[in-house]
Amino acid sequence: MKEGAMAQAKGKGRILVGVGIVVVVLCAAAFAFDRYALATTYARHEEPSVSLLPSYEMYERDYPRSDVQFELNGRVLRGHVYGQDNDRGLIIFRHGIFSQHEHYLPFITAMADKGWRVFAYDAIGCGDSDGDSALGMSQSPIDVAAAVDFARESGMAEGMRIGLWGHSWGGYGVAAALAKRPDDVSACVTMSGFDTPMKILDSSAASAxxxxxKAQWPFLWLNTAIDFGSDANLSASDAIxxxxxxxxxxxxxxxxxxxxxxxxxxxALQQRDASLAQARISLxxxxxxxxxxxxxxxxxxxSQAYLQECAADLEELLAQAGENPDDPAVxxxxxxxxLRRANTADPEIVATIDAFFGETLSQR
Incomplete structure (x- = not known):
C-alpha cells in the first residue's frame, strides 16, 4: 500500500511539474508577445504621403522660427522657438504619440500671436528628432523634464516663467513632469491626457x-517596468x-x-476628495x-466642417484612384x-488657454 501511495504521489508530482512548466512557457510567451507588440507599436511612424495635416510650409512666411536641439540619453531632440521675441512667458509644447509638433501649428502660432514664446520639440523617434522608436508611454515626462532643463540652462526662458502644454501622450507628459520639476514650472495645460501609462495600455489592450x-496586464507592466524603472507608471493626477x-x-x-x-x-482628478479649486486645478x-x-x-x-468635407472628397478620390496617392486627380x-482654413484653431479654446497662462505666468 505504501508503494501504491508513493507511486500516486509521484504521479501527482509529475502532473504539477508538467502544469508548472506549461504555465512558465505560457507566461514567457505572453511576455515575449508583449515585448514584440510594444516594440512594433512604438516604432517610428512615417508621414503619410496624402495628408490634410498642417506643416510649417503653410506658416513659414508669417511665423519665422529659430532651431534648437538638446540631448537626452545620447539622442538629439530637435525643435523650434516660435514668437522668439515675445516675452509674456515661455510655453513648452509637447505633442501626442505617432505625431510631431508641426501637426499642432494652428495652436502654436495662435499662442505666438497672443505674445507667448513657444518652444515646441519633437519627441524621441518622432518628427525631426533622433530615434527609431518613441520608446513607450512612460517616456513623455522624462523628455519634458529634459526640455524644461534645456529651456532654463540655454537662457531661452530668461526673465520669464515657464508653462507646460501638451496633448494626449504629451498631455500626460506635461502633467506627470510636474512631479519631476515642480519648482521650475508655473502653470500647466493638459489636453486629452491619460492618468498613467498602465491605464492607457490596459485600456488599449482590452479594446484590441x-x-x-485584459490578461496581458501583468506582462505589459513587467515590460514597462523593465524599460523605465521608477518612471514606469507615474500618475499625472498625483503630480498635479x-x-x-x-x-x-x-x-x-x-x-x-x-x-x-x-x-x-x-x-482621476474628479475622483479625489480634495478641493480642486483650492489647489488651482481647473477641469x-x-x-x-x-x-x-x-x-x-x-x-x-x-474649420472643422471644411476639414470633414475635404477628408470625404479625398477619400472618394483615393478610392477611384485605387488608393494611389500619386494619382494626378488626387x-x-x-x-x-x-490647409490653413482646414486647420484653424478654435478661438474659444485659444482664448481659454491664453487667459489661463496670462493669469498664472504673470510677472506680478
Whole structure:
C-alpha cells in the first residue's frame, strides 16, 4: 500500500511539474508577445504621403522660427522657438504619440500671436528628432523634464516663467513632469491626457483583444517596468495635486483614444476628495456632440466642417484612384485645398488657454 501511495504521489508530482512548466512557457510567451507588440507599436511612424495635416510650409512666411536641439540619453531632440521675441512667458509644447509638433501649428502660432514664446520639440523617434522608436508611454515626462532643463540652462526662458502644454501622450507628459520639476514650472495645460501609462495600455489592450487583452496586464507592466524603472507608471493626477502647480485640464466625454472614464487625467482628478479649486486645478469637460472626442474640439466649427468635407472628397478620390496617392486627380485636389482654413484653431479654446497662462505666468 505504501508503494501504491508513493507511486500516486509521484504521479501527482509529475502532473504539477508538467502544469508548472506549461504555465512558465505560457507566461514567457505572453511576455515575449508583449515585448514584440510594444516594440512594433512604438516604432517610428512615417508621414503619410496624402495628408490634410498642417506643416510649417503653410506658416513659414508669417511665423519665422529659430532651431534648437538638446540631448537626452545620447539622442538629439530637435525643435523650434516660435514668437522668439515675445516675452509674456515661455510655453513648452509637447505633442501626442505617432505625431510631431508641426501637426499642432494652428495652436502654436495662435499662442505666438497672443505674445507667448513657444518652444515646441519633437519627441524621441518622432518628427525631426533622433530615434527609431518613441520608446513607450512612460517616456513623455522624462523628455519634458529634459526640455524644461534645456529651456532654463540655454537662457531661452530668461526673465520669464515657464508653462507646460501638451496633448494626449504629451498631455500626460506635461502633467506627470510636474512631479519631476515642480519648482521650475508655473502653470500647466493638459489636453486629452491619460492618468498613467498602465491605464492607457490596459485600456488599449482590452479594446484590441477583449478579455485576452485584459490578461496581458501583468506582462505589459513587467515590460514597462523593465524599460523605465521608477518612471514606469507615474500618475499625472498625483503630480498635479502634489506639485501645487496651477493646471488646466481638458477632456472629451466621447474620447475613444483616451477614454474619459477610468483612464483620463480629468476623471482621476474628479475622483479625489480634495478641493480642486483650492489647489488651482481647473477641469473642462467637453460634451458637445462632434466636439467631445480626442482632438475634434481643436478646430472652430467652420474649420472643422471644411476639414470633414475635404477628408470625404479625398477619400472618394483615393478610392477611384485605387488608393494611389500619386494619382494626378488626387494631387490636383490636394493643391487646391486651403490647409490653413482646414486647420484653424478654435478661438474659444485659444482664448481659454491664453487667459489661463496670462493669469498664472504673470510677472506680478
Amino acid at each position: 483583444y477583449g478579455l485576452a487583452g 495635486v502634489s506639485s501645487g502647480v496651477p493646471t488646466l485640464v481638458f477632456h472629451g466625454t466621447g474620447d475613444t483614444t483616451v477614454p474619459y472614464e477610468g483612464v483620463s487625467i480629468l476623471h 473642462t469637460t467637453l460634451s458637445q456632440e462632434g466636439r467631445c472626442g480626442h482632438n475634434d474640439y481643436f478646430y472652430g466649427p467652420e 494631387r490636383a485636389y490636394l493643391e487646391g485645398v486651403d
